[in-house]
Each structure stands twice: as C-alpha cells, then as structure tokens.
Amino acid sequence: MSPSIIYNLFVRDFKKQKKRMFLTLLAILWGTLSIMLLLAYGEGLKTQFIKGTDGLGEGIVIMWGGQTSIPYKGFGKGRRIPLYEDDIEYLKKSIPELREVAGEYIRWDAGIKYKNKTLSERINGVFPAYRELRNMHPQIGGRMINDLDIAQKRRVAFLGDAAKTRLFEDEDAIGKTIYIRSLPFTVVGVMEHKIQMNSYQGEDEDVIVIPASTFVAIFGDPYLDNIVYAPKSQENAKEIEEKVFEVMGAKDKFDPADDDALNFWDVIETRRITNNVLMGIEIFLGIVGALTLLIASIGVANIMYVSVKERTREIGVKMATGARKSYIVIQFLLEALGITFLGGFFGMSIAYIATEIFRRLPIESEVLTYMGRPTVSFEIGLIVVLILGIMGFLSGLFPALRAASVSPVEALRYE
Amino acid sequence: MIQMSKIRKVYHTGKVSFEALRGIDVEVKNNEYVAIVGPSGSGKSTLMNLIGCLDTPTDGEYLLNGNHVDSLTPNQLAEIRNRQVGFVFQAFNLLPYASAFENVELPLLFSGMRGRDRKQRVLEVLASVGLADKMVNKPTEMSGGEMQRTAIARALANRPGLILADEPTGNLDTKSGAEIIKIFDELWQAGHTVMIITHDMNIANHCQRVIRLKDGMVYNGNGASPGSTKP
Numbered sequence: 322m323s324p325s326i327i328y329n330l331f332v333r334d335f336k337k338q339k340k341r342m343f344l345t346l347l348a349i350l351w352g353t354l355s356i357m358l359l360l361a362y363g364e365g366l367k368t369q370f371i372k373g374t375d376g377l378g379e380g381i382v383i384m385w386g387g388q389t390s391i392p393y394k395g396f397g398k399g400r401r402i403p404l405y406e407d408d409i410e411y412l413k414k415s416i417p418e419l420r421e422v423a424g425e426y427i428r429w430d431a432g433i434k435y436k437n438k439t440l441s442e443r444i445n446g447v448f449p450a451y452r453e454l455r456n457m458h459p460q461i462g463g464r465m466i467n468d469l470d471i472a473q474k475r476r477v478a479f480l481g482d483a484a485k486t487r488l489f490e491d492e493d494a495i496g497k498t499i500y501i502r503s504l505p506f507t508v509v510g511v512m513e514h515k516i517q518m519n520s521y522q523g524e525d526e527d528v529i530v531i532p533a534s535t536f537v538a539i540f541g542d543p544y545l546d547n548i549v550y551a552p553k554s555q556e557n558a559k560e561i562e563e564k565v566f567e568v569m570g571a572k573d574k575f576d577p578a579d580d581d582a583l584n585f586w587d588v589i590e591t592r593r594i595t596n597n598v599l600m601g602i603e604i605f606l607g608i609v610g611a612l613t614l615l616i617a618s619i620g621v622a623n624i625m626y627v628s629v630k631e632r633t634r635e636i637g638v639k640m641a642t643g644a645r646k647s648y649i650v651i652q653f654l655l656e657a658l659g660i661t662f663l664g665g666f667f668g669m670s671i672a673y674i675a676t677e678i679f680r681r682l683p684i685e686s687e688v689l690t691y692m693g694r695p696t697v698s699f700e701i702g703l704i705v706v707l708i709l710g711i712m713g714f715l716s717g718l719f720p721a722l723r724a725a726s727v728s729p730v731e732a733l734r735y736e
Numbered sequence: 737m738i739q740m741s742k743i744r745k746v747y748h749t750g751k752v753s754f755e756a757l758r759g760i761d762v763e764v765k766n767n768e769y770v771a772i773v774g775p776s777g778s779g780k781s782t783l784m785n786l787i788g789c790l791d792t793p794t795d796g797e798y799l800l801n802g803n804h805v806d807s808l809t810p811n812q813l814a815e816i817r818n819r820q821v822g823f824v825f826q827a828f829n830l831l832p833y834a835s836a837f838e839n840v841e842l843p844l845l846f847s848g849m850r851g852r853d854r855k856q857r858v859l860e861v862l863a864s865v866g867l868a869d870k871m872v873n874k875p876t877e878m879s880g881g882e883m884q885r886t887a888i889a890r891a892l893a894n895r896p897g898l899i900l901a902d903e904p905t906g907n908l909d910t911k912s913g914a915e916i917i918k919i920f921d922e923l924w925q926a927g928h929t930v931m932i933i934t935h936d937m938n939i940a941n942h943c944q945r946v947i948r949l950k951d952g953m954v955y956n957g958n959g960a961s962p963g964s965t966k967p
Contacts, residue, residue: 638829641790642890643818643846645811729790733829 342660345624349664349709350671352617356610356705357672361695363603369693370599373518374592376525378455380555383521383586384565385547390581394574402573402582403544406533409448412550415568418561420553423450424545426536427522433529434500435488442484443522444501444529446536454549456515457525463495463510470532477535478506483526485511499529502539506531516690519591521547558589611708618661618712625657625720636724637732646725653724657717658710665709673697737898737929738764738787743796745782745952756782758952759796764931766897769924771940772933774949780933781902783949787931788821788900789813801897818846822891826903828883830875836862836886837871843893861889865919881912888919899923901932905939917942 389400409422426446433440451457452465457479459465465479478499485494485508494508517524536542552561562585563577570577629636636649676695745757756779764770772780785791786798789805792813798805801820808816817823830839837858844854862871865885875883884904891899901920905913917939924930932939940946948955 634829635831638831639842639846640814641788641817641823641829642843643814643894645814645846647811648846730785733790733825 346664348617350668352614353668355613359606359610365693376517427546446533459510479530481526622716633735640729653721654717658713661713739799769944771943778949824901826906
C-alpha cells in the first residue's frame with residue numbers, strides 16, 4: 322500500500338473535519354498540559370529536595386560519641402565514649418573503605434563581634450576536609466580553612482553567608498577583623514549560599530568556622546563533637562558502620578555490638594529514603610496526569626466512534642470506489658493519532674512555555690525554597706509522547722476496526 | 737464480460753434468512769446496454785452488488801472478464817471495484833464535505849495515481865460530463881443533475897469497462913434524468929458496458945436488452961423461473 326495514498330486521504334479528510342476535531346484537540350491539550358505540569362512539578366520538587374539533602378553533604382555519615390549499654394571486659398555499662406582528634410587518623414588507617422574523614426568541635430557560648438554588632442552563633446572548629454564533606458564552598462574571593470591554618474593555629478574565620486550578612490550587611494567581609502571571645506580573627510572566606518534541608522545544631526549559613534587547632538587552643542575542648550566521614554562507595558555504608566564499631570570498640574574497649582556506644586546519622590540512607598519518597602510522589606503525580614490524559618483519550622475514542630458511525634456511508638462509498646479495508650483502518654488510526662499528537666504538541670508547548678516563564682519570574686518565597694521550580698525535562702517529554710502514542714493508537718484502533726468491518730453494501734445503505 | 741451461473745444470495749438477519757437471488761444465470765457481453773427491471777425486493781440491487789463485487793454470492797459461479805470473482809480476497813475485490821467497475825447510485829453517494837474535484841479524485845487516490853496525472857484525469861473526466869466549471873463546488877452547492885453527473889465522473893475516473901447504475905434517475909426531475917440517460921448512451925457508444933437498474937420502462941425500453949427479475953429469479957414472461965438471459 323502506497324504511503325502517498327494514505328497521506329492524501331488523511332490530509333484531505335482531516336481538513337474537512339476541523340470543527341469536530343477542535344474540541345477533542347482541546348481535551349488532549351488539557352490532558353497533556355496536566356500531566357506535563359504535574360511531572361514538571363514533581364521534577365522540580367525532586368531536584369530541590371536532592372539539592373537540599375546534599376546541602377548537608379553528599380554521601381556522608383555523621384557520628385558522635387555515646388554511652389555504653391553493655392558491660393565489657395570489666396567495664397560497667399554507662400561509660401561515655403568520647404571521640405578524639407586522633408580517632409580521625411586511626412579510622413582512616415583502619416578502614417580503607419573510607420574516602421575521607423574529618424572532625425569538628427562546636428561551641429555556642431562565644432560572643433562574636435564586628436564593630437558594634439554582636440552575634441551569639443555556633444562556632445565550629447574544623448579540618449580542611451570539612452569543606453568538601455559538608456559542601457561548604459567559599460564564595461569567589463575567599464577560601465575555606467586550610468592545612469596551614471591548622472598547623473599554625475591561625476586566627477582566621479570562614480563565615481556562613483547569613484552570619485556574614487548579619488555582621489557585615491553589604492560590606493565586604495574578606496580581610497576584615499572580627500572578635501571571638503575578644504580575640505581578633507581575620508575573615509578569609511564567606512560560604513556560597515546553599516539550600517540545606519537537613520541539619521544538626523543549626524544551619525551552615527549561620528555558622529562561624531575556625532581552624533580546629535585554633536579552636537582547641539582557645540576553648541580547650543578535649544573531645545570532638547562529631548566525626549564526619551564519607552565511604553568510597555555509597556553502597557556499603559551499613560557494613561562500614563559495623564567496621565567503625567569494631568575498630569573503635571577495640572580502641573575504646575566497648576562491645577562492637579553495643580549500639581549505644583556510638584551514634585550515627587547516615588545521610589546516605591536519609592537521601593535514599595528522600596529519593597524513594599520523591600519517586601513515589603512523582604509516580605503518583607504521573608498517574609494523576611495519565612488519568613487526565615486517559616479521560617481525554619476516551620474522548621478521542623468516543624469521537625472516533627461517532628465519526629465512524631456518521632461516516633458509515635462515506636466508508637461505503639470509499640469501499641465502492643476501490644478502498645481496501647486497510648486504507649480505512651489506517652485513515653481512522655491516523656486521525657486519532659493526529660488529534661492526539663497535535664493536542665499533545667500544543668499541550669507540551671504550553672507546559673514548556675509556562676514552566677520556563679515561571680522559572681524566570683523573580684519570586685522569592687519560602688515555599689519555593691522547598692518546592693523548587695517546575696522543570697520540564699527530556700525524560701518527561703519522552704514519557705508523555707509515549708503515553709500519547711499508546712493512547713492515540715488505542716483510541717483509534719477499535720473505532721478503525723469497526724469501520725473496516727462494515728460491509729460495503731450495508732454501509733451504502735446506511736442512513 | 738459477465739458470466740453468472742446458478743448464483744444464489746442468502747441474507748441472514750438473526751434467525752431469519754432471506755434468499756434474495758435463487759440461482760440465476762446472467763450473461764452480459766462487452767459493450768452491451770442492459771436494463772434490469774423488477775418490483776421492489778426482486779433482487780435487482782443484490783444482483784448489481786454482486787456484479788459490482790461489492791458483495792460475494794452465497795453460491796454459484798461468477799466470471800468477470802474471464803476471472804473467477806467468487807474466490808477473490810477482499811483486497812482483490814477492492815482492486816476490481818477500483819479499476820473495472822464504476823458505480824452510479826440513486827442517492828449519488830458523494831462525500832458531502834468534499835468538492836466535485838475531490839469526489840472524482842477518490843478512485844484515483846485508491847489506484848495510487850500520481851498527483852499531476854490525477855489532477856489532469858479529474859479535470860478531463862469532469863469536463864466530459866460538462867462540469868468543468870463546477871469542480872470546486874460541494875454537493876450542497878449543486879443541483880441533483882450536477883450531483884449525478886459528478887457521480888458518473890467518479891465512476892469513470894479509472895476508465896472501467898463496466899458502468900453499473902442503480903436507479904440513476906430516481907432522485908431527479910425528468911429533464912435532468914434525460915440528460916443522465918444521454919450520458920449513458922454516449923458511454924455505451926464509446927464502448928463501455930452499461931447496466932441500469934430502473935423502474936422507468938421508458939428507460940428500460942431505451943436499452944438494448946432488458947433483464948426482468950421477480951422474487952430472486954429471472955422472469956421470462958411466463959412466470960418467475962430460474963432461467964438464462966442470453967442476448
């Protein structure tokens with residue numbers, strides 16, 4: 322069968338049915354628009370949540386000391402297990418599966434001053450590896466704490482972006498001197514803003530970061546507050562946790578099975594759960610959209626059935642003048658697919674334009690920080706085209722088969 | 737051209753079956769001008785549908801141009817309807833939304849003729865029925881006579897040897913009807929085989945030969961009986 326025959330028939334008849342097609346087209350447009358916007362919304366939400374989860378750090382585990390709950394080797398239970406700076410190197414050496422390990426000291430009670438402004442914010446004493454582990458990157462023109470700072474116990478500070486604004490407002494902070502416990506510190510960097518949805522002891526935008534060695538020299542803290550580590554692979558975080566229990570238990574003399582001796586926050590697991598929840602939300606939104614589209618395609622099928630019925634005589638005439646059944650089937654199929662894809666195309670275009678406009682709108686809102694901006698991705702487009710194709714095909718197939726099953730004699734007699 | 741022997745056609749509607757044709761023999765030679773007459777329900781239209789390959793007989797043998805039609809596939813039948821037979825109906829059966837040009841173009845589309853040739857052929861055949869100036873008109877913008885001439889042009893588009901007309905003048909006034917019959921005369925003179933179903937005895941007598949049907953059988957004047965209608 323020649324494609325030109327099909328094409329000519331299709332184009333001719335489609336043009337003639339303009340009015341009928343319009344409403345169906347509108348239904349498909351609406352269905353496509355719904356599914357696109359819902360999926361785009363889900364995508365934006367997901368992107369934002371992943372960004373927010375990664376704000377705390379990608380693929381990291383945070384651990385802090387606990388109390389033993391099982392008597393072990395002559396020690397009673399209830400013994401505190403502190404974390405020491407030496408544990409960082411010890412863990413690195415004992416567990417080769419760890420990519421990076423860092424520790425942090427935390428204080429709340431130090432006054433921070435710049436000119437006449439005083440802040441009472443969290444002060445973190447950290448090591449250079451902290452930057453990458455916790456996604457604390459400096460804005461252009463500044464830097465994070467480095468090895469020399471640690472070695473020389475320099476009095477330098479790295480500010481969270483919100484803390485910087487509170488102290489300096491619009492003023493440039495780099496190179497300025499702030500006072501922590503009345504000791505002068507030079508500001509060497511300001512954190513690039515990040516979205517952070519999970520936190521412990523406050524968000525990083527409020528923090529004042531100083532070298533760990535300087536911190537110990539000033540405050541005299543004997544123990545680390547936390548150790549943050551990142552496994553080389555995110556797959557075996559659980560096994561590594563068990564190893565940490567083993568090696569720490571060997572050193573600090575507690576039972577490796579004593580879950581209370583050390584505390585963990587597995588951010589990797591948190592992200593996995595977030596991912597799954599978001600996947601669930603996306604699937605839900607997709608189903609809602611698909612159902613809207615399904616209703617629209619039932620509309621197409623309905624119109625096609627009506628069209629077949631109304632055009633029974635036409636089918637008869639076509640058969641009498643030499644149309645094969647397959648021409649009739651393909652014509653109705655193409656009509657259904659044509660309506661579906663045309664409506665789908667307009668719906669997708671509108672959805673795309675709408676999301677692009679929304680992305681460019683300068684709206685600042687707390688809600689948007691968590692919701693993100695709806696994003697139309699290539700995958701979403703592909704999914705929608707696929708759904709449209711299947712629905713267009715199915716909504717055309719059955720009416721088309723009915724059309725072709727008409728006997729020409731009956732069809733010509735049809736009033 | 738047409739050789740039918742012992743043709744039966746039985747219609748089934750639910751549990752009731754109706755024998756529209758009861759084993760008739762029909763033979764039509766090339767370039768004959770034949771009228772089929774008979775009362776309503778005598779099987780005229782059924783016979784025409786069978787001759788035109790719109791339908792297949794329940795029983796019997798049918799040769800069209802020497803080919804056995806009773807054993808052909810639906811696609812082969814479509815091909816025959818497209819190239820060897822031209823239909824003209826009482827109700828014209830034009831596509832209402834399409835122009836005269838597009839209606840006439842239809843069989844040419846199905847035969848796969850190329851765009852330029854197709855256009856030329858449509859113009860040619862519309863001119864031959866005197867509608868060269870009406871080709872953009874839709875059926876609603878035409879008189880009955882013009883509609884029927886459009887339908888004849890459509891029937892002629894693929895140059896079929898056989899023209900089948902089912903009450904072609906039934907919906908027309910006398911003058912338009914006469915014009916249509918004149919076109920059939922010309923077609924016959926040009927070498928086509930023409931078969932017309934009619935109630936109008938003037939038209940029937942105008943033809944070369946008349947086949948009378950009654951109760952699904954050919955009627956010879958002495959009561960209905962299965963019989964042959966050899967010219």
